[in-house]
Amino acid sequence: MEHSLVLVKPDGVQRGLVGEVISRLERRGLRLVGAKFLQVSQALAEEHYAVHKGKSFYPGLIAYIISAPVMAMVWEGPNAIVAIRQTMGATRPWEAAPGTIRHDFALEVGRNITHASDSPENGEKEAALWFKPEEMVSWSRDIDKWIFE
Ligand code: DAT
Ligand code: MG
DSSP: OEEEEEEEOHHHHHTTOHHHHHHHHHHHTOEEEEEEEEOOOHHHHHHHTGGGTTSTTHHHHHHHHTSSOEEEEEEEETTHHHHHHHHHOOSSGGGSOTTSHHHHHOOOGGGOOEEEOSSHHHHHHHHHHHOOGGGSOOOOOGGGGGTOO
16 A cells, blocks of 8 residues: 655645645545654755755745745555556646646646655655654455455
8 A cells, every 4th residue: 555645745734725635635535644743854854855955946935845845645545656646637737637736736847735745665664754653554445345456
């Protein structure tokens, strides 16, 4: 089962979209395994976005992610990485498909509401960066057999 770190970033929290994001992932059939609401530290922000260090947008990206609280979650499911990024939509909201979160709620790449891990390896790595093992819950739902083949 793949895991994805999902963040509702400061703009999404400020705009009252935490429930909307959770609702869409729940309806997709994904299973929530961890959640916390936090103000991100400079150190965590830099580690999370280390791959973007040196890019022109990096300073703005760090400033944005630490500017106000975020909702951090780990979701799991078969094909969770691709499925969740599909639900989020393309990084640049003007390229996001209609019906996706970034299409429906965003206009600018630097205010694109959510983060979601981009590979199964990064899903595991980011989940471990943001959550202690004991903060993640291993559980099953009665309905799982109707969602997971
Ligand atoms: P994603 O969040 O879809 O995984 P990414 O990992 O390429 O996208 O970039 C991380 C975030 O950085 C992205 O959500 C918004 C910001 N970003 C990316 N490219 C940008 C650019 N060209 N200008 C401004 N911000 C950018
Ligand atoms: Mg990314």
